Every structure is written in structure tokens, then in C-alpha cells.
Amino acid sequence: MKIAVLSDIHGNVPALEAVLEDVTRWRPDEVIVNGDLVNRGPYSLVCLHLLQRSFPAVRFLRGNHEDFVLSCEEKAYDPEHPLFDLRRFAHWTHAQLGAAVAELRRWDNHIDLTELDGGALHITHGSRLGSRDGISARTAEADLPAKLGERRDLFITSHTHKPLWRLFDGTLVVNTGSVGAPFDVDHRACYGRFLFDGRRWQAEVVRVAYDYAQTERDFAASGFLAAGGPLTRLMLEELRHARMFVGPWMQQYHDAVKNGEISVARAVEDFLGNAL
Template identity: 45%
Template sequence: MKVAVFSDVQAVLPALEAVIEHIEAWHPDMVVMAGDLVNRGPDSGGCLALFDAMRREQGWLPVYGNHEVWVLRCGEEAPASEGERDIRRFTDLAWQQVADQAERLHGWPDHLCLHPPDADAWLHVTHGTMAGNRDGITPGRSDESLAGKLPQGVALFVSGHTHRAHQRRTQGMDVVNVGSVGSPFDGDVRGSYGRFTWRGGRWHTELVRFPYDRERAARDFETSGFLDQGGPLARIVYLEWERAELLIAGWRERYQDAVLRGEITLESSVERYLRTIT
């Protein structure tokens, strides 16, 4: 049995096309997209349409990520303040791109569990951990901090969310983060996904890195309106993609609350933050 799992496309269509080509060449029995297909990138609509075609035609399976949840919420709820309106501008743009096909985002599960036909060696896929789809596993996170946040009775736990591919063994199971297809945060601009093979009575794991057309992706950021219409934070998101480095968390820690309270404009906060990191 062969299972492919990928995550965190983040609306980068050339990366999604490349991972589909890689996965189809491997001929897996099952494919799971572990969340964050949309948002934070230039083409949420194109990515959703392409993945939905693979879902309908090939039986590929989705799991909700925090960005699917957030995009749907932004489609249903108006911003509570001017600061929130500015902060979520790139997500509102993502909603505009998927609104006419939003039904394709509804009804996804938060978790998927499967096992080989001849064994109860369960493989559990979710976006984050059992604590939620915003609770991610990074290489530096301790095993102790995962106590109570992994499922019971599984052989293999697979997640994404942090955009950092790695694997370890803890609590009697193999734990694998498949990283990000479209926007890694580990300094390697190539996309990543996971291959899992049931062979010889156990799961074998492989993390795969692959290149994709980043020149085309960079043009998409420009021509889609993401940088022009996505608000000041879109500049940080683009820099994250360009560097393969998490940056927006630092802005949130320093400035987000102040922007929401109206103590500083989003534009000013981003200008100040960019001066510290560029």
C-alpha cells in the first residue's frame, strides 16, 4: 500500500501542478491533501479548481487546514474593525477568488485515519495536532510538549502546518511533518511532500523535495493582484515565499495587537518591521 500526503500549497499553482506530476509518477493507492490549499498566495481559485478535479477524477482526499477555515469565515463575517479589515485583505482576496466555487471547500474532515488491508497499523493525517489545526510540530519542538496532542493507537501520525519537513519517533509512533508544497519555511525553496509505504509489516516513510517553476510563481504574485490588492501584509507573505523563511510571526508578536487597537496603522507597522528584517 502506497499513500502520498502533501500540505500547505498556499495558493501557489505552479507548485501544486508540480507535486501532482510527482505524485502521479509514483502511482500511490491513496493521496491526501492535509490542508492549507488556499490563501497566502496568488491563485486560490486555480488551486481549488485543480485539486477538486483530482478529488473527483482520482479520489484524492482533503483535510481542513486553518486557512480553509479562515477563508470561509471571512466569506461569512465582516471585519470587526478597520484594523482587522486591513490585516485580512489578502484573505478577503482569496475569498473573492474562490467564492464562486466555495461549495468545494465545505464538508472536509479535520482528520483522516486509514490502515492497510491486512493490519491495524493506523495512519492518522491531520493539519496540526489533536489540539487543533493551528498547533504545529516543528523540528525544534520537544517530545514532551506533544504529550496528549497525538492520537492513541496509531503507527504513523502525519501533519503539516509549520512548513518545515521533518520526522521523528515518539510516544510509540512515527511522526512526520510533510512540510509545504508552495511555501517552505526551512530555507529550501523546493516544495516537499511525504510518501508512505506499507511493506514488510511496517510503514516506511520518505520526505521528497521537488523544484517547481518559481519564476512563473513570482509573476503570478505580481499579475494576480496579490501584492497590489492584498494589503501591506502581502509584502511580508511574499518575502516569506521568496526566502523560504517564516517572517509574519515576528510582525504579529510586535504589532498585531497595536494595529487592532488602532494605535498604529498596518502600513506603518509593516514598514517598521521590514526595516528590521531586510
């Protein structure tokens, strides 16, 4: 059994195209998208259709960004409200997806496979604690039992945008990194290959070069950079530097923005002035 696991594509068409070429050559039995196909990038709908054409049997799981886009429907937001800029990019993605938003709602949040002797498998975007609760190199061993839940031979996670291999209590934990927005200072797209040989899983995280300069042009050509709000500037810098900008910005400015002490646009300007 050969499974290719892609995650955190975030509307990055050139990265996805390069990865799908590599996946096609590998010829897996199954292709799984482990969340965050959409949002945070320029062409979510194009990526969805590209996957469906390339692998009609592809299985999609929901990540936190699918949930974020779906939350745009739960209550009305005033686009003129100062805090709307915290969500503007997700509403832009929601509008781009159009009727395809309904597909996101049907996706599961995990796959659990228990019938393979020596090959019990769990796949989810973050952990058993939720799609925003990831597993990284900094995760303490004391926190892993709750995150991993009932023991499986292989636990596949994503969300952090950084590839990872860990062995814990007989479970191989693999983070597949990110196709569209790696945060480990390596611009190459990243996905996971998993092979069950009848006794155990073999895991490999593959890096694939792609034209990220084209993705930067897509940020502008799609309208995402102009209409998605100030936070899209941080996402563009993440692409350029292959490291996280939105998370540190949130830690530094989120409370001040919510308290009305500074606008999102001004906070982004201040942050980038210090970070670059």
C-alpha cells in the first residue's frame, strides 16, 4: 500500500503542480489531502479543481483553514468594522470558492485505519485535540499521549508547515510539512510518502522545487494581495522567506488590535519594519 499525503497547499498552484507531477511518477494507491488546501493564498478554487482532475479518487480532510472559511457563513461581519481586516482574507477566499464551499463542509477531519496488522494508521491535520493543535519538535513528550490518543503504528499530522519524524511509545509520528508555504527556511514544496510493506510503515518526506516567484506574481494577479486585507502582506513575506510571519505578528499585536489601540494595517507596517 502506497499513500501520498499532501497538506497546507494554501492556494499555491505552482507548488501543487510540481508536487502532483512527483506524486504521479511515484504512483500511489491513494492520495490524501490532510487539510488547509484553501485560504492564505491566491488560488484555492484552482487547486481544488486541479486535485480533482489529477486524482479523481483523492480524499480531502478539513484543516483549520477550511474551518476558518466555513466560519465566514456563521454570522454577519461588517466589512467597515476595524476588526474585519483580521478576517478579510478568509472572506475573500470564501467568495472565490463560491458554490465549492459546500464541498468543504462534507470533508472529514481524520482518517483512522485499524485493520492492518502492524499498520494501524491515523491521519489528521493537527492532532486528536483539534486541527489547530499540532505536533512539532518542541512538543513535550508529556503532551504527546493526549495529542496522539489511542495508539496507532503511524500517526500522520501536518499544520505546523515543518516536516518532522518522531518515535513515541511505538508510534511513528510524521509531520508532512507544507506544499504551499513551508516554514523551515526551505522554499521547496513538501509532502509525505508512506509505504506499508505488510509488516510496518516506511515514511519519507519529499521536497520538490517549484517556481515560487510565479506564486508571488499570483498573489497580485489573483487580487488576493489587493483585496484580502493587510495580513496578506505577511503571507507574502512568508512565501519569500519560507518562515512564519503571521504567528509572531498575532502574538505581538492581536490584543492591541482587538482593544482598538492600533489598526491591523498600522500593526502590519510596524511589524514588517522591525522584521525585515
